[in-house]
Amino acid sequence: MANLLEQLAAMTVVVADTGDIDAIRQFTPRDATTNPSLILAAAQIPTYQELIDRSLRESREVIGADAPAEEVVREAIDEISVTFGKEILKIVPGRVSTEVDARLSYDTDATIAKARKLISLYDQAGIGKDRVLIKIASTWEGIKAAEILEREGIHCNLTLLFGFAQAVACAEAGATLISPFVGRILDWYKKSTGRDSYPGPEDPGVLSVTRIFNYFKTHGYATEVMGASFRNIDEIVELAGCDLLTISPALMDQLRQSEDVLERRLDAANPAAGEPRIHVDETLFRTMMAEDTMASDKLDEGIRGFSKAIETLEGQLAHRLAVVEGGAAFTHAVHEIFLLNDLDGDGCITREEWLGSDAVFDALDTDNDGRLAPEDVRGGLGAPLAISR
Numbered sequence: 001m002a003n004l005l006e007q008l009a010a011m012t013v014v015v016a017d018t019g020d021i022d023a024i025r026q027f028t029p030r031d032a033t034t035n036p037s038l039i040l041a042a043a044q045i046p047t048y049q050e051l052i053d054r055s056l057r058e059s060r061e062v063i064g065a066d067a068p069a070e071e072v073v074r075e076a077i078d079e080i081s082v083t084f085g086k087e088i089l090k091i092v093p094g095r096v097s098t099e100v101d102a103r104l105s106y107d108t109d110a111t112i113a114k115a116r117k118l119i120s121l122y123d124q125a126g127i128g129k130d131r132v133l134i135k136i137a138s139t140w141e142g143i144k145a146a147e148i149l150e151r152e153g154i155h156c157n158l159t160l161l162f163g164f165a166q167a168v169a170c171a172e173a174g175a176t177l178i179s180p181f182v183g184r185i186l187d188w189y190k191k192s193t194g195r196d197s198y199p200g201p202e203d204p205g206v207l208s209v210t211r212i213f214n215y216f217k218t219h220g221y222a223t224e225v226m227g228a229s230f231r232n233i234d235e236i237v238e239l240a241g242c243d244l245l246t247i248s249p250a251l252m253d254q255l256r257q258s259e260d261v262l263e264r265r266l267d268a269a270n271p272a273a274g275e276p277r278i279h280v281d282e283t284l285f286r287t288m289m290a291e292d293t294m295a296s297d298k299l300d301e302g303i304r305g306f307s308k309a310i311e312t313l314e315g316q317l318a319h320r321l322a323v324v325e326g327g328a329a330f331t332h333a334v335h336e337i338f339l340l341n342d343l344d345g346d347g348c349i350t351r352e353e354w355l356g357s358d359a360v361f362d363a364l365d366t367d368n369d370g371r372l373a374p375e376d377v378r379g380g381l382g383a384p385l386a387i388s389r
Contacts, residue, residue: 002259002310003255003256003258003259004233004237004255004256004258004259004260004262005027005252005255005256007010007240007261007262008081008236008240008245008255010264011240011241011262011264011354012239012241012242012243012244013030013031013094013226013243013244013245013246014027014029014030014239014245014252014388015029015031015033015226015244015245015246015247016029016032016033016092016246016247016249016252017030017032017033017038017228017229017246017247017248018032018034018038018042018248018249019034019037019038019039019041019042019084019189020041020042020044020045020249021026021042021048021087021088021091022047022083023249024088024091024092025233026249027249027252027253027256028091028092029092029252030092030093030094031092031094031095031096031097031244031246032088032091032092032096032097033096033097033099033135033157033179033228033246034081034084034085034088034098034132035099035135035159035309036077036098036102036306036309036310036313037305037306038098039081039084039313041200042084048058048084051080051083051084051087052080052084052237052317052320053320053324055076055079055083056072056076056320056321056324057078057324058078058079058316059072059073059076059079060072060321062075062079063075069318069321069322070318071111072319073078073314073318073321073323074314075315076317076321077101077266077310077314077317078104078114078117078118078121079121080317081098081099081118081369082098082118082121082122082125083120083345085132086125086127089127089131089255092371094131094152095131095132095133095155096131096132096133097132097133097134097135097157097159097177098118098122098132098133098134098135099134099135099136099159099305099306100114100115100118100134100135100136100137101114101309101310102137102302102303102306102309102310103307103310105136105137105139105141105142105303106141106142106145106274107141108137108141108142108145108148108252109145110144111136111145112145112148115134115136115145115149115156116149116152116154118132118134118389119132119134119154129154129156132155133155133156133157133176133177133228134146134149134154134155134156134157135156135157135158135159135300136157136158136159136369137157137158137159137160137201137302137306138158138159138161138166138170138178138299139299139303140169140282140285140286142158142164142277143158143169143170143173143175143357144163144173146158146170146174146175147173147174147175149351150173150174150175150176151174155177156175156176156177156179157175157176157177157178157179158170158175158177158179158227158308158354159179159181159228160179160181160298160299160303161180161181162181162184162185162208162292162294162295162298163209163247163279163288163289163292163295163296163299163301164211164212164215164287164288164292165284165288165289165292165295166178166285166289166295167180167212167215167216168278168280169280169285170223170253171221171223172279173282174222174223175223176223176224177223177224177225177226177244178212178225178226179225179226179227179228179229179246180205180207180208180209180212180225180226180228181205181228181229181298181302182203182206182228182229182231182235182239183229183230183231183235183295184205184206184298184302185205185207185208185298186198186203186204186205186231186235186380187202187231188204188294188297188298189204189294191382192294197383198233200234200235200237201235201238201320203234203235204239205227205229205235206235206238206239209225209227209239209242210238210239210265210266210272211274212225213225213242213266213268213271213272214266214272214273214274215244217268217271217274218271218274219272219274219277224243224244225242225243225244226242226243226244226245226246227239227242227244227245227246227306228245228246228319230245230247230248230251231250233251233254233258233374236255237262237265238252238265239266240262240263240264240265240266241264241265241266241267241268242266243268249300250291256354258286266272277365288322293328341353341354341372346373347373348371348372348373349371349372349377350371350372351370354372364376364377
């Protein structure tokens with residue numbers, strides 16, 4: 001008898017929610033989705049270190065030999081996202097979702113520019129737009145960016161979606177896909193009500209996705225619904241029949257271990273009677289979001305969390321760049337210190353010019369002459385670099 005994962009795959013497109021290429025290879029989903037948190041986790045796996053190092057080297061070539069390390073790292077974030085995407089597309093027959101920097105979530109123009117860049121990187125690798133979904137946070141600004149991108153043939157996955165207003169606005173904007181976060185909705189209600197658990201049919205996240213799915217199918221929207229962020233397999237079972245479900249390897253394994261009979265809960269051809277069609281403009285969007293405390297809280301929290309993951313990844317990449325480039329990266333670091341502190345451009349940094357702490361200045365000023373020459377900085381920073389390597 002077919003296991004739950006096989007039964008689910010017969011009625012719903014199963015998407016791997018991971019950056020772990022080996023896990024994707026194991027479960028053979030049709031699509032895959034990543035985000036900075038998942039790439040950050042995958043980056044800790046030694047198997048993928050060469051992918052990271054290759055992206056750093058390519059980013060250095062793109063940005064230039066004399067560019068500051070932080071510019072190389074910013075470029076590398078895009079390169080690494082696409083590198084992982086390319087590797088994933090060697091395994092899955094469908095699409096991969098690649099995320100726009102969450103720090104751009106409230107900037108329509110910057111989101112559009114980043115999306116175009118990611119698509120251009122895929123294009124350079126010979127991968128067409130039809131195999132890539134650009135993940136964008138479901139802010140009003142993100143939704144408007146997606147509307148423009150979709151007109152250009154760039155398909156979008158609107159993520160961090162928690163409220164009905166977000167879903168309707170995305171559908172009206174012509175988004176290819178939305179990713180309502182089932183588990184995070186449940187988290188909020190458990191914390192808000194003090195309840196330890198909800199049965200699957202009463203799970204607030206399940207009810208939210210069910211409402212959105214039936215509304216879209218009743219009113220003929222082409223936007224696909226992909227439930228995401230699951231906490232248990234009961235939530236997945238209750239959404240069997242949804243267009244897509246993106247599931248972590250751990251939960252996919254649980255589904256694979258069970259041979260229970262799976263019943264279709266959602267049916268695109270026969271949706272449950274839904275509510276009347278509405279039009280969500282910016283005013284109504286912001287009004288509905290203000291009235292939906294859960295959606296507003298979780299959207300802001302999600303953007304902060306994804307932004308923190310990017311910042312953490314940037315920090316790790318900066319360290320790795322120093323390791324990969326060795327003395328070259330060291331030279332860049334010294335150069336940047338002088339650009340920042342040598343205010344009169346005479347090739348030395350005095351205590352009055354120094355913008356850091358006195359303790360660091362004293363540690364670097366080994367000859368106690370009150371001035372830092374490039375060799376003083378190189379000498380003072382050499383030991384930490386040697387240790388890191």
